[in-house]
Amino acid sequence: MDKNDLNEARTNPDFLKYLEETRIDAINKNNIAALYEVLDSMLILDLDEKKINEVYENILKTSFSNVDNIVNSGKKLKLKDEELFYIRAFYEHAIEKWSYGDIDGAKQLIFILINILEDQKLQDSLKVHLIALNNNSDLDSFYENSVESSLDNDEKYGYFIVSFNFEMAQYLKDNALILEQENKNLKYLLD
Secondary structure, three states, X not given: OOHHHHHHHHHOHHHHHHHHHHHHHHHHHOOHHHHHHHHHHHHHHOOOHHHHHHXXXXXXXXXXXXXXXXXXXXXXXXXXXXXXXXXHHHHHHHHHHHHOOOHHHHHHHHHXXXXXXXXXXXXXXXXXXXXXXXXXXXXXXXXXHHEOOOXXXXXXXXXXXXXXXXXXXXXXXXXXXXXXXXXXXXXXXHO
């Protein structure tokens, strides 16, 4: 979308009405896919921050509740359907904490996510995040020093940092002691 398209969408009463109706319906039904559709549209169009925050809060509430139900049923999360959105919300919340300097909060969320996922590539990528958090790296430094800017061709990874400027398997092997220590320190979160 170019600037004119964005401005047209921002001022189109039919589209804004649709977006508001979808927002209300998604909140009432805890529809994670629709909540993200609304959030993404509102962010792109730079709409009402209060409503954006309300949608994001509902995304987190819905995701955390559903993740709790899934995990308590003995299952792990998969990168498909609604579970992809739950993982995205969990991950974005961790990244948000990290961006605000809450290293411990981000570390806890990343650790939990590693342990409730059923996707080796994302688990390994999150372990890279955990190592950086262990080293008290701020998010900007992590991005500048470790992240490869090329995008993964697999769409399901589009919301996550999974490409690095080093060979991930070797990096995880080289940092196995850090991961072992973090596992010892944070395993209480899984009880």
